[in-house]
Amino acid sequence: MATPTDGGAAALPTYDDVVRAADRIEGHAVRTPLLESSLLNRAVGGRLLVKAENLQKTGSFKFRGAYNNIAALSEGVRAGGVVAYSSGNHAQAVAAAAALFGVPALIVMPKDAPAPKLANTRAYGAETVLYDRYSESREEIAQEIAAERRATIVPPYDHPMTIAGQGTIGLEIAAQCAADGIVPDAVLVCCGGGGLVAGIALALERPFPKVPIYAVEPEGFDDTARSLETGVRQTNAPEARSICDALLSPSPGELTFEINRRRLTGALRVSDDQALEAMAAAFAHLRIVAEPGGAVAIAAVLSGTFPLDGRTVVAVCSGGNVEPGLFSQALERL
Amino acid sequence: MATPTDGGAAALPTYDDVVRAADRIEGHAVRTPLLESSLLNRAVGGRLLVKAENLQKTGSFKFRGAYNNIAALSEGVRAGGVVAYSSGNHAQAVAAAAALFGVPALIVMPKDAPAPKLANTRAYGAETVLYDRYSESREEIAQEIAAERRATIVPPYDHPMTIAGQGTIGLEIAAQCAADGIVPDAVLVCCGGGGLVAGIALALERPFPKVPIYAVEPEGFDDTARSLETGVRQTNAPEARSICDALLSPSPGELTFEINRRRLTGALRVSDDQALEAMAAAFAHLRIVAEPGGAVAIAAVLSGTFPLDGRTVVAVCSGGNVEPGLFSQALERL
Numbered sequence A, B: 001m002a003t004p005t006d007g008g009a010a011a012l013p014t015y016d017d018v019v020r021a022a023d024r025i026e027g028h029a030v031r032t033p034l035l036e037s038s039l040l041n042r043a044v045g046g047r048l049l050v051k052a053e054n055l056q057k058t059g060s061f062k063f064r065g066a067y068n069n070i071a072a073l074s075e076g077v078r079a080g081g082v083v084a085y086s087s088g089n090h091a092q093a094v095a096a097a098a099a100l101f102g103v104p105a106l107i108v109m110p111k112d113a114p115a116p117k118l119a120n121t122r123a124y125g126a127e128t129v130l131y132d133r134y135s136e137s138r139e140e141i142a143q144e145i146a147a148e149r150r151a152t153i154v155p156p157y158d159h160p161m162t163i164a165g166q167g168t169i170g171l172e173i174a175a176q177c178a179a180d181g182i183v184p185d186a187v188l189v190c191c192g193g194g195g196l197v198a199g200i201a202l203a204l205e206r207p208f209p210k211v212p213i214y215a216v217e218p219e220g221f222d223d224t225a226r227s228l229e230t231g232v233r234q235t236n237a238p239e240a241r242s243i244c245d246a247l248l249s250p251s252p253g254e255l256t257f258e259i260n261r262r263r264l265t266g267a268l269r270v271s272d273d274q275a276l277e278a279m280a281a282a283f284a285h286l287r288i289v290a291e292p293g294g295a296v297a298i299a300a301v302l303s304g305t306f307p308l309d310g311r312t313v314v315a316v317c318s319g320g321n322v323e324p325g326l327f328s329q330a331l332e333r334l
Helices: A015-025 A038-044 A062-072 A075-079 A089-101 A115-123 A138-149 A160-179 A195-204 A223-230 A254-263 A272-286 A293-302 A324-331 B015-025 B038-044 B062-072 B075-079 B089-101 B115-123 B138-149 B160-179 B195-204 B223-230 B254-263 B272-286 B293-302 B324-331
Strands: A047-052 A082-085 A105-110 A127-131 A186-190 A213-218 A266-270 A312-317 B047-052 B082-085 B105-110 B127-131 B186-190 B213-218 B266-270 B312-317
Touching: A015 A062, A015 A160, A015 A195, A038 A047, A038 A272, A038 A293, A038 B115, A047 A160, A047 A272, A047 A293, A062 A089, A062 A160, A082 A089, A082 A138, A089 A105, A089 A115, A105 A115, A105 A138, A115 A127, A115 B038, A127 A138, A160 A195, A160 A254, A160 A312, A186 A195, A186 A293, A195 A213, A195 A254, A213 A223, A213 A293, A223 A254, A223 A266, A266 A272, A266 A293, A272 A293, A272 A324, A272 B324, A293 A312, A324 B272, A324 B324, B015 B062, B015 B160, B015 B195, B038 B047, B038 B272, B038 B293, B047 B160, B047 B272, B047 B293, B062 B089, B062 B160, B082 B089, B082 B138, B089 B105, B089 B115, B105 B115, B105 B138, B115 B127, B127 B138, B160 B195, B160 B254, B160 B312, B186 B195, B186 B293, B195 B213, B195 B254, B213 B223, B213 B293, B223 B254, B223 B266, B266 B272, B266 B293, B272 B293, B272 B324, B293 B312
Parallel strands: A047 A312, A082 A105, A105 A127, A186 A213, A186 A312, A213 A266, B047 B312, B082 B105, B105 B127, B186 B213, B186 B312, B213 B266
Antiparallel strands: none
């Protein structure tokens, strides 16, 4: 059950790992569309292509990394089952991927996780263990259970196979741009622990080696921005709060930061209010459901934080698991 | 400016017309994904594949027919511009398609059309002429203007090129099913004037010649159902009302009914309430924005009107242009 999160000694994943991940998820993950709206383009003064990863199975990109991770295990190891910790998207992704392989999954989730996310994780067939997020360590609980059961931990971002799986989005972006004769001027990616943006950066190394790639974070959770600025992994203040519940990891991963510090051009910050505005615009112009954390890359463009000035930019919409009440609140802005 | 709606003498479109339409729209229309949710599948006791045509340019399938229609005109005729009548999705589709060809578009719209639909039609660059839907004939106004300007009318459903354009959805459904090794047991399609279901029926003639195809209509606007039952085109009662504003045409088209009476297995009726339930389910499980009329095919499955009993069914989600307030109202069901 040793995983790279334990020691950090694991090798960094490469472009070839992303290609192998794409082979593994083929036919199992959705090849999500690259959407745009001519009216939205006019509003932002450029071309905004949205990779609609909210349409992925389980409603977020996390399915790719979870599936790749479990698929890469040897059959014997996989049969022992998997364990993960997550309050939301990764939980559902691991539960659904494990169900496809017919192996048991146990997810350590906070007692106060949103009810639908708990219910969905269980509906996919996973066992759940609840913990108190203010007094207990989810990693320790997960490691103890995994050791007892001889099960394998599927880390949410800091693992080569997780990163490679998320990177398959980058391969699809490259292929979809090539098919339409598009050379993007920049790629903006929602960022929590940094696995998604790291994977996409790996995937774009060959097709678009010079394209600037930016992480986009919620204000108060700008650990990757500050880590890139200082060159050392930074941690978010414990009192920070944001409605972008998918992006609240405390600091960049070891592996993800190692990739991101080499490859990213920078990181951008958006407010909760800008995320809500982006959710409303995605509803009206693209007819997709984005969750707050899934909308931050779009928000960076719409808010003018990243002005287009005639450029063509790909923004990843990373997830769409949002409470109906919060979604309706976003729509009040229209 | 003579069009088949004038006389009804036009030849019926064929499978080959749909294939030619697919060539014309290639690279211009979105190849929309076929989405599913394992949790939704479990809830309906079968496999529900949703063709997410709400993700099409301008937010509905209408873009395909409008684009194909305008693309099929000779260059000289096209340069004279196009005229259409519509209160919503077809208006935006013709406006956007004409803009891509750089030709003028004029859309005859009711004075009381929803403000965002009027605004979007104008934003795509079309001129709009307003009429009173209770005292004036939109067809007559459109024909007068088209004659004056020597412009061409792009009919919303009863035209071979419109039907063939909508049929490209059927070719995509067939290819997407084949890629995943799926043989659908039935195909359910939202139905107003019947152009969408007629086009899809043509497209499926070769790949799935025996698949049962059903039109799905809102209660009170079951003109296609009653026309299929009686063998003669029926009209809806003028006092009928529904929130499915995209499906309120008064009767089946001549061409569309000629195709549909030969090819459809039947027609199903759903209530406005069932459409709202389907919008909520599509939000929660597929993370897409469906408008009421766009959700009726999904509603037929979710409501049990069309029980799956273990079968695999494709339901087309035909559009996603919905007022935020109405959408929030649908979400209150979750």
